[in-house]
Amino acid sequence: MKDLKELKKIEQYADQCMKCGFCSFFCPVYQEEKTETSVARGKNYLVKEILKGNQEFTKELGNIIGLCLLCKRCVAMCPAKTQIDRVVVGARAQMVNEKGLGAIKNFAFRKVMANRKAFGNYVKLAKSFQWLLPKTEGNIRHLPDFLKALGQGRNIPALADKFLREIVKPVYKPQNGEKPKMKVGYFMGCATDFMYPELGLKFIDFLTKRGIEVVVPESQSCCGAAMYFSGDFETGRLQAEKNIEAFKDVDYIVTACGTCSSTLKDYQKYLPETEDQKKRFEEFEKKVKDSMEFIVDIMKVKPEELTLKKEFEGKTATWHDPCHLVRYQNIKDQPRAILKGLKGLKYVEMPNADLCCGMGGSFSVYHYDITKKIAGKKMDGIKATGADIVVTACPGCMVNLTDNVLQNKMPQKVYHLLELVE
Amino acid sequence: MLKESVVAELQKIVGKENVLTSPEALKAYSYDGTTSWVHEPDVVVFPTITQQVSDIMKLANAEKIPVTPRGGGTNVSGGSIPIMGGIVLCTTKMNKILKVDKENLTATVEPGVVLQDLTIRLMKEGLFFPPDPQSFLGATLGGIIAENAGGPACVKYGVTKQYILGVEVVLPNGDIIHLGGRTLKNVVGYDLLHIFISSEGTLGVITKAELKLNPIPPAKKTIMVVYDDVAKAGESVFRVLENGVIPGKIELMDNWVINRIEEMMPMGLPKDADALLLFETDGIPEAVEKETEKIVEIVKKYGAVDARVAKDQAEADKYWMGRKAGFAAVFGKAKTVFAEDVTVPRGQIPALINKCKELGKKYNIEVVVLGHAGDGNLHPAILTDINNKDHYDRAVKAMDEIIEGAVELGGVLSGEHGIGLEKQRFLKRQLEPVVIEMMKKVKALFDPNNIMNPGKIWE
Ligand code: SF4
Ligand code: SF4
Numbered sequence: 068m069k070d071l072k073e074l075k076k077i078e079q080y081a082d083q084c085m086k087c088g089f090c091s092f093f094c095p096v097y098q099e100e101k102t103e104t105s106v107a108r109g110k111n112y113l114v115k116e117i118l119k120g121n122q123e124f125t126k127e128l129g130n131i132i133g134l135c136l137l138c139k140r141c142v143a144m145c146p147a148k149t150q151i152d153r154v155v156v157g158a159r160a161q162m163v164n165e166k167g168l169g170a171i172k173n174f175a176f177r178k179v180m181a182n183r184k185a186f187g188n189y190v191k192l193a194k195s196f197q198w199l200l201p202k203t204e205g206n207i208r209h210l211p212d213f214l215k216a217l218g219q220g221r222n223i224p225a226l227a228d229k230f231l232r233e234i235v236k237p238v239y240k241p242q243n244g245e246k247p248k249m250k251v252g253y254f255m256g257c258a259t260d261f262m263y264p265e266l267g268l269k270f271i272d273f274l275t276k277r278g279i280e281v282v283v284p285e286s287q288s289c290c291g292a293a294m295y296f297s298g299d300f301e302t303g304r305l306q307a308e309k310n311i312e313a314f315k316d317v318d319y320i321v322t323a324c325g326t327c328s329s330t331l332k333d334y335q336k337y338l339p340e341t342e343d344q345k346k347r348f349e350e351f352e353k354k355v356k357d358s359m360e361f362i363v364d365i366m367k368v369k370p371e372e373l374t375l376k377k378e379f380e381g382k383t384a385t386w387h388d389p390c391h392l393v394r395y396q397n398i399k400d401q402p403r404a405i406l407k408g409l410k411g412l413k414y415v416e417m418p419n420a421d422l423c424c425g426m427g428g429s430f431s432v433y434h435y436d437i438t439k440k441i442a443g444k445k446m447d448g449i450k451a452t453g454a455d456i457v458v459t460a461c462p463g464c465m466v467n468l469t470d471n472v473l474q475n476k477m478p479q480k481v482y483h484l485l486e487l488v489e
Numbered sequence: 490m491l492k493e494s495v496v497a498e499l500q501k502i503v504g505k506e507n508v509l510t511s512p513e514a515l516k517a518y519s520y521d522g523t524t525s526w527v528h529e530p531d532v533v534v535f536p537t538i539t540q541q542v543s544d545i546m547k548l549a550n551a552e553k554i555p556v557t558p559r560g561g562g563t564n565v566s567g568g569s570i571p572i573m574g575g576i577v578l579c580t581t582k583m584n585k586i587l588k589v590d591k592e593n594l595t596a597t598v599e600p601g602v603v604l605q606d607l608t609i610r611l612m613k614e615g616l617f618f619p620p621d622p623q624s625f626l627g628a629t630l631g632g633i634i635a636e637n638a639g640g641p642a643c644v645k646y647g648v649t650k651q652y653i654l655g656v657e658v659v660l661p662n663g664d665i666i667h668l669g670g671r672t673l674k675n676v677v678g679y680d681l682l683h684i685f686i687s688s689e690g691t692l693g694v695i696t697k698a699e700l701k702l703n704p705i706p707p708a709k710k711t712i713m714v715v716y717d718d719v720a721k722a723g724e725s726v727f728r729v730l731e732n733g734v735i736p737g738k739i740e741l742m743d744n745w746v747i748n749r750i751e752e753m754m755p756m757g758l759p760k761d762a763d764a765l766l767l768f769e770t771d772g773i774p775e776a777v778e779k780e781t782e783k784i785v786e787i788v789k790k791y792g793a794v795d796a797r798v799a800k801d802q803a804e805a806d807k808y809w810m811g812r813k814a815g816f817a818a819v820f821g822k823a824k825t826v827f828a829e830d831v832t833v834p835r836g837q838i839p840a841l842i843n844k845c846k847e848l849g850k851k852y853n854i855e856v857v858v859l860g861h862a863g864d865g866n867l868h869p870a871i872l873t874d875i876n877n878k879d880h881y882d883r884a885v886k887a888m889d890e891i892i893e894g895a896v897e898l899g900g901v902l903s904g905e906h907g908i909g910l911e912k913q914r915f916l917k918r919q920l921e922p923v924v925i926e927m928m929k930k931v932k933a934l935f936d937p938n939n940i941m942n943p944g945k946i947w948e
Contacts, residue, residue: 085820086522088563088627092605101535101581101601102509102517103562109517116516127511144626146817148753 073164073300074118077157080150081118084111090141090151095423095441096134104131107141107151114158124162132158134434136427136441137296139394156337159298168299176294176302180257183288187230190261231255231264232285239271239281247280251361252317254310254331256324257289258462266462269485270323270358277366284313292330293428295337304344307334311351319365320355323485325461326428328357329395357392358485359460363401370408374489383413384487385454387445387468388421389461402460402484409487419448426467442471449479457481491531491575495552499534499576502544507535507582518577522565522624524825525875526910530557530571535582539657539665539696542578546694547663549576549940556661557942558690560601560629564636565828566909568689572944578694580631586610587697594702595654595671600631600695616702619646622905623813631695637687639905641738641812644863645771646703648905650686657697658685661936671699684931689907690942692935706771709737710781711805714788715795719743719764719846719858723838726766726862728791730835734780737771739863740812746859749818750811758811762794766862767808815859816868823855823872825881827888830912831895832866832904844894845869852883856891866904893918908946916947 090107091097097106104110110132116122135155142150168176180186232255241247251274259267271281288309295303310331314320322328332352339345362368384406392398399421406414425431425441445468449457457468457479468481500508509515510532519529531554536542549556555575562569571577584601591614598607604618604625611617621640622628628638634656639648655669669675669682685692716722719741726739742750742765747758758765766788770780785796799805820826833841842858845867849856860868869891873884892902892915902908902915916925925947935941 083821085817085826086520086524087624087817087820088522088561089624090627091561092603092626101584102514102579104509104514104517112520113513113516122513122516125513127513131513146814147821 071118071161073157073161073298074114077114077150077154078118080157081111081115081154083147083149084108084145085147086112087146090145093140093144095138095140095425095444096136096437098444099437099440100134105134107145107149110135110158111149111151111154114154117158117161124165129162129166132162133430136390136423136425136430138390138423138427140390140421140423143394153336156296156298159296160300160337161298163298163300168297172297172299176297176299180289180293181302181305186257186289187232187260190226190230226261227264229264231260231267234264235267235271235283237283237285239275239283241278241280242275243278245278248278249318250280250282250316251319251321252287252314253281253283254287254290254314254320254322254324254327255283256322256327256462258466259324262466263462263483266323266483266485270321273362273485273488274321277368279366282317286313288313290324290327290330291334292326295330296428300338303334304338304340307338307348307351311347314351314354318354319361320351321358321361322355323358323460323483324463325357325389325391325396325398325459326463328355329391331355332396357396357398357460359392359398359401359405360396363404370405371410373405373409375409375411376487376489379456379487380411381413382455383415383453384456384458385415385417385449385452386420387417387424387449387457387459387464389459389464390423391461391463393421402458405484405488406458412487415452415454417448417452417454419444422448424464424467424471426463428463431467438467439471442467443475446471446475446477450477454479458484458487460484491554492552495548495554496532498548499532499545502548503534503536503541507537509533518559518562518579519570521562521567521569523567523570523911524820526567526570526572528570528572529574530577531574533577533579535579537582539659542659542694542696543663543665545576545578546659546661550662550938553938553940555940555943556694558631558635558694560632561603561624561627563624563627564632564907564909565830565911566636566689566903566907567911568636568907568909568942568945569632570910572910575940580629580694583696584629589614589616591616593671594704596700596702598630598698598700600629600634600698602630604628604630604633611702612705615705617705618652618700619643619703620649620652623816630698630700634686634695634698635688635690636907637905639861639864639866641740641769641861641863643861643866643905644739645735645737650683652701653682653686653698654701655699656682656685656695658693659696660693661938661941665696669699673701687907689909689945691932691945692941706737706773706777708774708777709769709771709805710777711799711808712768712770712781712784713797713799713808714766714768714793715759715762715797716764716766716792717762717794718792719842720839721792722764722766723842723862725788725791725793726838727835729768729784729787730863732783732787734770734783734787736768736780736784736863738767738769739861740767741765741858741860741862741867742767742812742815743858745855745857746815746818749822750814753814753818753821754811756807756811759795764858767812769805769809812859819857819859819870819872824874824876825884827871827873827884828906829869829871829888829891830866830903830906831869831892831900832864833895833898833900835863835865837898837900838862838865838867840898841867841869841895841900845891848887848890848894852887854880854884854887856887861904864904865900889915910945913946913948
């Protein structure tokens, strides 16, 4: 018998499924594909077949377990609380153990993304050739293949002239010159680093204005989402250790990227190999806060005391729930409280606000056609609100939403919530 | 194994992208919502229009290949499992709501429309389709009709067959026929329409249906009634009805189910109650008010410990959510579950419940009861494990005796799930030999080559 180490870890979750088929209604992928292999029930069944020794990790099986956004909509609605995300990720990890990563991902994850300098240099290189690439609408440009495989999606906004890492300082003291209320470590995440550096500076400014000291450790690395969600636990673990080391001496680790915050928190779920590691990952999790929960729950900022930026006066805003906030971290009330409380802004709820935008990290690289269809439904929701701006708190979603808003020739602009306030 | 030429032919009919043959995909079409049956097809096809269904059937008929129709695959009878291999004809890509006719209170749908999608669409028009099988999130209309599905709302509104005005059907030889029509009354010749409703996919493929709709009642209320004896709960059901109140729903949960629901989603259900009944009244506000009062009065008179009217929709929703989670609670607790579907005349509910409890003790196994008490359709569930032979054997015996008991009490062995594979060994106990013979002749008339969902209903 083969060693099914990673699968054994998730057997208990796979066993929970009672095959009721209710997940089909909530699964964005099934809604487009309408086949049993695209839905949680089918994937779960096949994983159980592997556990029973009736199924191998064939190429087709790889495709099937790859065809999941890990959006957790099925998990949220499953009457048996089957944790399909863990089953799928566990199966991917087992497959990586048996079959290796595949050349592209191997290069991307292990040689490029795992090494912060190399990652930056590659993206720089891509940037210098940016003008060569076909220009699509707005500021969206295609990227070369090797970058696509980095899990950034197909279209990304023009890369920043200067990356956040090049302009950020290691330490920011509170602006009022007083003794800091607390010290937080800022985790930037790659999308903010390369595409939205101003968002990072904005967040730092927001915090230091309110008496908080912010440190930005240079030794921080990629959060690891693209790697460990693809089943590369080994590289994921390396990232986890690097980041935990980088953020040793802070009260909290904060980030304005929903995917990063949830990924950092979930190290303990997927990656520990030893008891000691598990303990440390759990300790780390407790200190990680997404910007939305940090502002509302920890800093206790009152929304009505925030000042809306002039340019948004009188505008109507709607909120898109990133999967990694609403279902991975149950963060949904905090951003709505801010948006509803902000004076001068009108808030409308969008139908299907919690529907995945279709990005799913590297999912959109391999299944861009499905991503577009799912995003189409998201766009319908946005249109129905008549809002001027779409607000969210995950740069990953921002990329995909911007891409689709432009392609659908819609008037809305997409913002991170932090960009709205002074 | 199918000939390659057949697969190529199927690809020609529906397009390459609508034919699945990989071993992995075939595995994913080997099961339904049951726990004890598995069989893989040789190929899965997804037609998108009626003509393609007809072409597939012609091909299958000529080659004598079994065809098993399947929609959402949420059925719990084994009915959509391709037990003889062959073709699974999956209707999930024929999922258009073709028309909602507000004037005539009808809707025209394709077979792959999911019930919940229909409900959402109809809600916009203030309408609803009353049959409400609890698999509504995945169940498709084709399957709902083929199984004559029911649900909680049947106590007042009846089952699927009361809401189907007409169907378009593709026969096993590929002929496309139309039965019934669009009118409420229709006595033109034999009522063949109703042979298709509950035919379990053994006579042909439903490719279109004309549904009868109701306007959504403007008001409703939920009452949660607590009992210290599950048999008393059973009695309350017919006492309420005999006193002239027909609630929209009456659902039962026993102590075991209550406690599992509380574990899953704590909502303050009384954990020491022996049983709960959930009533829902619906209609115009004045009537709902009066009926609610009346129910509280009657159940108290007949032994309820407490009767609590939900103060608002949120509270009501909570109770119904709990009821919906009931089955999950049961299935989540055992490797193998026999979800029985016996139905008795309402007056016999207490007797059937007592029988279940006795058998649980006799065989030393867990028999839990929940279900649509309002129409006598209980779902006693037996928790067991197919890998534990001794336990499993006892469970099988208990199930046999429950079914026997129900038939003795004047009931039927399936109220809404159908026979499929799960119940075929009991068929003889319910139907006279002559009746079974007649059914077989009907089957042969429609399907002389026995290619339509073969191996189902009778052994
Ligand atoms: S994953 Fe959950 S919702 Fe889907 S079939 Fe299994 S039990 Fe049902
Ligand atoms: S996580 Fe999302 S994409 Fe994956 S099976 Fe569940 S609902 Fe479908």
